[in-house]
Amino acid sequence: MGVFTAEAQVKSPDEFLGYALGSKFTAHDKVLDYFRYLGKAGKNVRIVNYGKTYERRELLLAIVSSKENLDNLEQIRKNNLILSRGQKITGKQFKQPAILWLSYNVHGNEASPTETALKTLYTLAEARTGNIQEWLKRTVVIIDPCLNPDGRERYVNYFNSVSGLKPNPDPMAREHVEPWPGGRSNHYYFDLNRDWAWQTQVETQQRLVLYQEWMPQVHVDFHEQNYNEPYYFAPAAEPIHQDITAWQKEFQVTVGKNNAKYFDQKGWSYFTKEQFDLLYPSYGDTYPLYNGAVGMTYEQGGIGAGLAVTTIDGDTLTLKDRIDHHYTAGMATLETVAQNADRLQEEFRKYFEKGMLVPPGIFKTYIVKGSNTGRLKRMAALLKKNQVEFAFGAEGTVSGYNYETGKVEPFKMERNDLVVNLQQPRAVLANVLFEPQTTVNDSNTYDITAWALPYAYGLNAYALKESIKGRYPFMETEQAVVALLQRPYAWILPWNSLDDAKALIALQKTGVKVRVAEESFKVSGRTYDPGTLLVYRSENERLVKDVSAKIAAVEKIAKVAFYPVAGGFVDKGKDLGSSVYRALNVPKVAIVAGAESSAQSMGEIWHFFEQELDFPLTTIGLDDIGNLDINKVNTLIFPDGAYGDSIGEKLQEWIKIGGKLILFEDAILSAAGKKPFDIQKKEYFKDELPVNSIPKYLSRKQANLSNAIPGAIFKVELDHSHPISAGLGNYYYTLKTDDKLYEFLKKGWSTGILKPGSYMAGIAGEGVLKKLGAGMLFGVQPEGKGCIIYIGANILFRSFWENGKQMFANSIFLVN
Secondary structure (H helix, E strand, O other), X not given: OOOOOOOXXXXXXXXXXXXXXXXXXXXXXXXXXXXXXXHHHOOOEEEEEEEEOOOOOEEXXXXXXXXXXXXXXXXXXXXXXXXXXXXXXOOOOOOOOEEEEEEEOOOOOOOHXXXXXXXXXXXXXXXXXXXXXXXXXXXXEEEEOOOOHHHHHHHHHHHHHHOOOOOOOOOOOHHHOOOOOOOOOOOOOOOHHHOOOXXXXXXXXXXXXXXXXXXXXXXXEEEEEEOOOOEEOOOOEEEEOOOXXXXXXXXXXXXXXXXXXXXXXHOOOEEXXXXXXXXXXXXXXXHHHOOOOEEEEEEEEEEOOOOEEEOOOOOEEEHHHHHHHHHHHHHHHHHHHHHOHHHHHHHHHHHHHHHHHOOOOOOOEEEEOOOOHHHHHHHHHHHHHOOOOOEEOOOOEEEEEEOOOOOEEEEEOOOOOEEEEOOOOOHHHHHHHHOOOOOOOOOOOOOOOOOOHHHHHOOOEEEEOOOOOOOEOOOOOOOOOHHHOOOOOEEEEOOOOHHHHHHHHHHHHOOOOOEEEOOOEEEOOEEEOOOOEEEEHHHHHOOOOOHHHHHHHHHHHHOOOOEEEOOOOOOEOOOOOOOOEEEOOOOOEEEEOOOOEOHHHHHHHHHHHHHHHOOOOEEEXXXXXXXXXXXXXXXXXXXXXXXXXXXXXXXXXXHHOOOEEEEEOOHHHHHOOOOOOOOOEOOOOOOOOOHHHOOOHHHXXXXXHHHOOOOEEEEEEEOOOOHHHOOOOOEEEEEEOOOOOEOOOOXXXXXXEEOOOOEEEOOOOHHHHHHOOOEEEEEEEEEOXXXXXXXXXXXXXXXXXXXXXXXXHHHHHOOO
16 A cells, blocks of 8 residues: 655546546446546545455545645554543654544445545545645545445446436436335345444445544445435434433534535535434444444435436436535535544543543443353454453352343353453443443434344343453353264254354265254253254264264364263153154255345345355245245245235145245235135234324324334243254344234244233333234244244344344254
């Protein structure tokens, strides 16, 4: 990475691209070409490549500042990290600038931000005016032109394929109506603007590595909204999380007023303090806020606008208009940041210093019990990605808020308990991720209102008011003990996490026959729960060579420990020759995808198979489900969606001969009342509305709060004896975003039920709580040699709901 100096005037985007910016959409490779060109030709620009997307498109950003700052860039970065640890910079030889990070096009079909990035970088690279030159002395500006190239190219390619010689501004023209799945999301149909904290997608993972290396004082995320809306910029709407500081809110107002000054001069419409709140921790504005910066979202009307569209007011909104609005807001923000650079840095430092000295909230320590090492390791990996400090192990008996019971109770701390002490620089982020109940002062929130990691990971935890620190940097793990027996009767693997599912996949790939325990048993002094896997040496030696070596290889790859036993006689339960140790089929899985499916649901399932399990998944269209060959597809998944009459008798014979059908969320409604499905939505009939509770027009946004459920957590009671519950214990914590519940099955097993008092955290209106009072959420219906699995909640929500991944793996691999 170097600095290139050139005295000649650099080419504008129009000159370089060969067309006027805003007259067409710029392809991603051309965006990269222009950024690289400025990196070579501009005297104050550096280009950093930071990764590739799932579709192998390059991700890069530009760093632009004054020559003096670029000459000292690495020292500036290191100094900034000193501030992010709450410490003061000492011995510096130059004036430390503030860091401003500008992110464009996290949603692919919100296409004007990337065009804006071209104009903004060119203006700063030229630095023709004294104002801009002064701003760049006081700031280092990081410009990421496109966070989601795969989605944007999907949108741009579609638009170019259907648009005519001239843009058609008629909103009914097909250039304004994207087909499924649309360009908003990335390759796996994930919303990257909801992935900042969870880092489940490769684009986010690579970007956050760089973000953590820079830790900006200000981050702006450029978006588009409905093209009939005026421009939106900060300050944000309520609810605003209580841990967001007075300074962060104050600076949003300062920025907003300066933006408004320029918009007023041009007569452009805008709004603030509405719709876009600051609560959910995984946005491009909230994540920076919880990391000490001032994070802001800017929204330009434009989704579906193409190059030009007629708005509801009869005006014509063009791509050039959208670029001008975003460009003006970005430059006004740069001006504000430069004028407040010293204060921004000092408040940034104080933010982290306060975290170490006076952590936020009533709890000072979070302790997650080490009962499930697989999921605990995954939680630890997430914390490490977010640079949240933690340790393992503490001694003694203390009292804390029990996440499972909602009460303060005594408990004993143990060696493998994960301990998060909030006296650390990332205290605010840690508190936001762990707090059992997020305080919400306004129910009109834009996203989910509950995400506490112990619930998401299905791990029992305690929140303590005392400050307790862990003693060990690593978890204590059990070592494999296969070598203790040269020719065991069987190898046994407890089923507790996705590592165990990966072990099963690896075994079945090599032809090893694996069985599952449908009941608990005790052998060699160790108790095993239902769902435990068993590999019998004798029956496998007839099928494959050197079973012992294969077991050892799988242990190493999947990082699991098998337990060998000398014989089939058990201490308690059924002997290993019993029929309760059922042989597992090898799943051959297909998923239905198309316009009827939720792209988010389909993408979450697709991503789970390919990226989490490395397991083959066939995608088929709805029209093909009547032609299933049980020898090629024995497991069929319908993601959340509306399938009409398609799910019905055409699948009945396939199920009866051994097919397994898995229905997610609203796909269940498409099956209700049809053969062979024993499923009915539970209906709730509310009382007549009292006269004195008739809502007023002024309070129309609050009128439906009784039926609001923008993502709340409920405790589901599991049938622990059924394989679908293996490794989950007696309860499953589900995130509910709707009020749907189902009648108990008459011809199957209601494996996951809600009872009165199941609500745990988040916003759920009074009406919703009544509807979710008692009923089935998860169920399994046997049908002939096959079965139907009903999954009435999103168990793979944004791929961070780790608890649900266990249930889904059970559905795929353990339920026959």
